[in-house]
Amino acid sequence: xxxxxxxxxxxxxxxxxxxxxxxxxxxxxxxxxxxxxxxxxxxxxxxxxxxxxxxxxxxxxxxxxxxxxxxxxxxxxxxxxxxxxxxxxxxxxxxxxxxxxxxxxxxxxxxxxxxxxxxxxxxxxxxxxxxxxxxxxxxxxxxxxxxxxxxxxxxxxxxxxxxxxxxxxxxxxxxxxxxxxxxxxxxxxxxxxxxxxxxxxxxxxxxxxxxxxxxxxxxxxxxxxxxxxxxxxxxxxxxxxxxxxxxxxxxxxxxxxxxxxxxxxxxxxxxxxxxxxxxxxxxxxxxxxxxxxxxxxxxxxxxxxxxxxxxxxxxx
Amino acid sequence: xxxxxxxxxxxxxxxxxxxxxxxxxxxxxxxxxxxxxxxxxxxxxxxxxxxxxxxxxxxxxxxxxxxxxxxxxxxxxxxxxxxxxxxxxxxxxxxxxxxxxxxxxxxxxxxxxxxxxxxxxxxxxxxxxxxxxxxxxxxxxxxxxxxxxxxxxxxxxxxxxxxxxxxxxxxxxxxxxxxxxxxxxxxxxxxxxxxxxxxxxxxxxxxxxxxxxxxxxxxxxxxxxxxxxxxxxxxxxxxxxxxxxxxxxxxxxxxxxxxxxxxxxxxxxxxxxxxxxxxxxxxxxxxxxxxxxxxxxxxxxxxxxxxxxxxxxxxx
Numbered sequence: 233x234x235x236x237x238x239x240x241x242x243x244x245x246x247x248x249x250x251x252x253x254x255x256x257x258x259x260x261x262x263x264x265x266x267x268x269x270x271x272x273x274x275x276x277x278x279x280x281x282x283x284x285x286x287x288x289x290x291x292x293x294x295x296x297x298x299x300x301x302x303x304x305x306x307x308x309x310x311x312x313x314x315x316x317x318x319x320x321x322x323x324x325x326x327x328x329x330x331x332x333x334x335x336x337x338x339x340x341x342x343x344x345x346x347x348x349x350x351x352x353x354x355x356x357x358x359x360x361x362x363x364x365x366x367x368x369x370x371x372x373x374x375x376x377x378x379x380x381x382x383x384x385x386x387x388x389x390x391x392x393x394x395x396x397x398x399x400x401x402x403x404x405x406x407x408x409x410x411x412x413x414x415x416x417x418x419x420x421x422x423x424x425x426x427x428x429x430x431x432x433x434x435x436x437x438x439x440x441x442x443x444x445x446x447x448x449x450x451x452x453x454x455x456x457x458x459x460x461x462x463x464x465x466x467x468x469x470x471x472x473x474x475x476x477x478x479x480x481x482x483x484x485x486x487x488x489x490x491x492x493x494x495x496x497x498x499x500x501x502x503x504x505x506x507x508x509x510x511x512x513x514x515x516x517x518x519x520x521x522x523x524x525x526x527x528x529x530x531x532x533x534x535x536x537x538x539x540x541x542x543x544x545x546x547x548x
Numbered sequence: 549x550x551x552x553x554x555x556x557x558x559x560x561x562x563x564x565x566x567x568x569x570x571x572x573x574x575x576x577x578x579x580x581x582x583x584x585x586x587x588x589x590x591x592x593x594x595x596x597x598x599x600x601x602x603x604x605x606x607x608x609x610x611x612x613x614x615x616x617x618x619x620x621x622x623x624x625x626x627x628x629x630x631x632x633x634x635x636x637x638x639x640x641x642x643x644x645x646x647x648x649x650x651x652x653x654x655x656x657x658x659x660x661x662x663x664x665x666x667x668x669x670x671x672x673x674x675x676x677x678x679x680x681x682x683x684x685x686x687x688x689x690x691x692x693x694x695x696x697x698x699x700x701x702x703x704x705x706x707x708x709x710x711x712x713x714x715x716x717x718x719x720x721x722x723x724x725x726x727x728x729x730x731x732x733x734x735x736x737x738x739x740x741x742x743x744x745x746x747x748x749x750x751x752x753x754x755x756x757x758x759x760x761x762x763x764x765x766x767x768x769x770x771x772x773x774x775x776x777x778x779x780x781x782x783x784x785x786x787x788x789x790x791x792x793x794x795x796x797x798x799x800x801x802x803x804x805x806x807x808x809x810x811x812x813x814x815x816x817x818x819x820x821x822x823x824x825x826x827x828x829x830x831x832x833x834x835x836x837x838x839x840x841x842x843x844x845x846x847x848x849x850x851x852x853x854x855x856x857x858x859x860x861x862x863x864x
Contacts, residue, residue, distance in 0.1 A: 304834070313834055362702035378701065383694055385802025386678035389834050390694070392799040397830055398729075398792050400716040407832060413714075476714050483708040484800065486701025514713055516723060518620070518629055518705050 236293040238283060238334075239541030241343065242266060242302035244317035244370055247275075249283055250534060251290060252541040256354045258534055259293075260286050270319045273329070280333040297337040297544030298330055301346025301536045303371070308388035310340050316406045317370060339543040343367065343536050345382055345391065347493050347528070348375025350539025355491075356529035362487045365528065366393075366478075368449075368496035371406075372414035372421070378485060393481070394418070416473045419449040419496045425466045426452060437462035453499035467502040474503070475510025482511070482519040493528035493535065500527075552609040554599060554650075555850075555857030557659060558582060558618035560633035560686055563591075565599055566850060567606060568857040572670045574850055575609075576602050586635045589645070596649040613653040613860030614646055617662025617852045619687070624704035626656050632722045633686060655859040659683065659852050661698055661707065663809050663844070664691025666855025671807070672845035678803045681844065682709075682794075684765075684812035687722075688730035688737070694801060709797070710734070732789045735765040735812045741782045742768060753778035769815035783818040790819070791826025798827070798835040809844035809851060816843075 236259060240249045243266060250261040262282060269275035287295060304315035310327030312318065327338045341349070348365040351357040357365075361380040367373040372394030376383040383390050394414035395407055403415035403424065415421055426439055426447065438455050439447070439462050456463035478490050496503065504525060511523050528535065552575060556565045559582060566577040578598060585591035603611060620631035626643030628634065643654045657665070664681040667673040673681075677696040683689040688710030692699040699706050710730035711723055719731035719740065731737055742755055742763065754771050755763070755778050772779035794806050812819065820841060827839050844851065 360702075362706075378694065378699055378706070379697060381695060383801070385694065386676075386804045387802055387838070390678075390800060390802040392832060392834075395799050395832055396714070396796045397799075398712070398796045399714050409830070409832070480712045480714045483711050483713075484706060485699070486703055486706040488702045514725070516708060516711055516725070518708075522703070 234293045235296045236290065237296050237541045237544040238298040239537035239539070240298065240300040241346065241536035241540060242300065242305075242312075242318070243343070244303070247279060248537055249279070250537040250541065251286060251293075252538065253293070254545075256538060256542075258537065259290060261534070261537065262286060267319060272320045272324045275320075276326070276329045276333065280330070295334065295336055297339065298334060299346070299540035299543035300326060300330070300338065300340045301343040301540040302326065302340065303343055305340045305342040306388040307339070307341045307345070307384050310338070312340075313389070337544065341382075341388075341540075341543060342373065342391075344373025345375040345384075346536050346539035346543070347373075347530070348377060348382060348539065349542050350530050350535045351375075351491055351493075351528060352377060353542040353545075354530060354538055355535070356526065357489065357491065360488045362485065363489045363491065364481055364485060364487050365491045365493055368418055368492060368494040370418065370420055372418045374481075376485060377487075393477070413473070413477050417470060417477055419494065422449055422452055422466050422470045422496060423447050425469050426462060429462045429465055433462065433465075435461050439463060449496045449499065453502065456499070456502050464502070467499065468506050470496075471503045471506030472510040475507040475512075476514050478507065478511040478523075478525060479514035479516075479519075482515050482523065486519065486522075488522070489524040489526060491526055491528045493530070497527055550609045551612045552606065553612050553857045553860040554614040555853035555855070556614065556616040557662065557852035557856060558616065558621075558628075558634070559659070560619070563595060564853055565595070566853040566857065567602060567609075568854065569609070570861070572854060572858075574853065575606060577850070577853065578602060583635060588636045588640045591636075592642070592645045592649065596646070611650065611652055613655065614650060615662070615856035615859035616642060616646065616654065616656045617659040617856040618642065618656065619659055621656045621658040622704040623655070623657045623661070623700050626654070628656075629705070632724075653860065657698075657704075657856075657859060658689065658707070660689025661691040661700075662852050662855035662859070663689075663846070664693060664698060664855065665858050666846050666851045667691075667807055667809075667844060668693060669858040669861075670846060670854055671851070672842065673805070673807065676804045678801065679805045679807065680797055680801060680803050681807045681809055684734055684808060684810040686734065686736055688734045690797075692801060693803075709793070729789070729793050733786060733793055735810070738765055738768055738782050738786045738812060739763050741785050742778060745778045745781055749778065749781075751777050755779060765812045765815065769818065772815070772818050780818070783815065784822050786812075787819045787822030788826040791823040791828075792830050794823065794827040794839075794841060795830035795832075795835075798831050798839065802835065802838075804838070805840040805842060807842055807844045809846070813843055
């Protein structure tokens with residue numbers, strides 16, 4: 233009998249799962265809304281029904297385990313702790329609930345760590361022991377490998393690089409504090425930068441036609457590539473701050489490479505060029521020669537699902 | 549025959565060695581000036597002669613290894629790389645030179661990592677897997693244990709926490725860049741803060757009698773404890789910024805404890821109180837309950853020597 237594992241990627245909007253075989257092939261996938269389920273047990277019940285109905289279509293496979301990536305997912309306790317972008321308050325014991333439902337080993341980590349595990353097992357970091365995956369989505373996440381191991385910290389809560397506040401920046405963050413990197417360096421951050429520029433610069437821009445909620449990183453990228461000066465300036469600012477952040481990551485971790493992942497990273501050169509330039513300018517002398525910033529080699533859509541499923545083979 | 553190892557602590561001013569038995573007892577120690585030896589081979593030759601003359605007094609002991617802690621000491625290559633506070637330019641292969649002279653295994657790391665190894669083997673971190681030692685001396689160093697291992701990075705150059713520049717601060721650092729934490733949070737940093745206050749505040753202060761080169765952290769601490777308002781304010785500012793830095797270390801590493809080490813840490817409550825308050829204020833919600841900042845439990849004078857010697861028993 234063949235084996236499969238389940239990878240689950242829980243985001244603020246949707247929750248995606250994939251049935252993954254031992255070669256990393258996604259046999260099937262589907263999703264439910266995260267937002268529409270304020271009661272956690274209802275969410276688990278509906279999601280479990282959907283997953284089991286899909287498993288029923290693969291009778292030749294035995295389910296070996298479940299890996300879950302979620303914001304503030306705590307590897308050590310199996311709980312999602314105080315996730316500001318999810319509908320459930322406090323801590324919810326997701327590993328216990330899925331284990332009760334499926335009776336197989338269940339592993340949890342946060343979405344950025346899951347993406348890093350995916351990069352290690354299936355992507356561009358197969359041969360690397362020290363690397364970092366930055367996820368540039370609604371927020372800024374970091375999955376950090378050091379000496380071949382994911383950095384979890386004593387209680388599973390390490391790696392919150394997007395929430396360093398020592399930047400002395402003055403944007404308020406969804407986490408309740410001020411100055412976090414992710415208020416600038418994320419898909420939401422670049423939207424805020426666009427709106428700051430529209431407020432402070434008297435420059436014509438196609439972006440003046442967009443409401444905040446309608447704007448997306450890929451729209452800003454499109455106009456930047458067409459020559460819109462506000463969009464270009466927003467990418468320069470975002471890339472420069474990303475490079476400063478990466479220079480600090482080199483000071484802390486001296487990695488072999490930093491991979492950029494998520495919607496904003498798809499913008500390509502308009503983000504990578506200012507980021508590389510700024511990382512070189514801001515890095516310590518001893519790190520300049522090894523600055524290596526590259527796009528994730530995982531398919532964006534399923535990277536977190538693949539990474540989560542990989543935890544069942546090799547819990548870090 | 550009994551065994552001993554040598555621990556060497558290379559600082560910008562002096563280089564100290566200790567002969568250490570297997571219980572961590574320092575049998576003998578002595579030092580030479582680092583500053584007076586611009587030619588590296590001369591330095592090694594004179595230092596080796598001094599050490600060997602001391603070894604001659606312990607004929608019942610066999611030398612098993614040498615551990616060296618030095619600024620920018622690279623564990624993986626055995627070289628000291630571009631250390632701004634040492635007299636030797638570029639890279640010097642200190643492990644090779646000491647091995648040629650003593651014919652025993654030689655290990656190198658930087659001074660802060662050596663202090664952390666000392667805290668783990670002989671100090672307050674014996675039972676901890678995740679902790680950080682901050683050395684508040686001429687600069688600001690960090691020795692970071694994560695999951696029971698020292699964080700070295702791919703090439704031994706990780707952990708340069710004192711040189712994060714994303715702070716947007718505007719003091720120039722000896723490393724050639726601007727905004728590094730250590731321009732504020734170090735023994736040198738608090739002197740700079742005192743001189744800033746003397747320049748900007750019209751307050752009477754005993755510290756107006758001191759030249760920059762004559763001022764020391766312990767003098768500032770003495771006057772702060774006697775009620776000098778400039779000295780007190782300097783400790784408040786330094787402690788507050790130290791706490792901000794520690795809050796970011798919790799975001800990154802989620803440690804069980806942060807130990808403060810070095811001359812500035814000896815100031816006690818006038819530093820620890822604002823640091824703890826500020827770390828609590830700046831930490832993420834998920835980390836607030838575990839903020840734990842305490843003094844190193846190692847004897848300041850020989851901690852780095854002990855830590856360096858411990859590398860010979862248990863290279864990290």
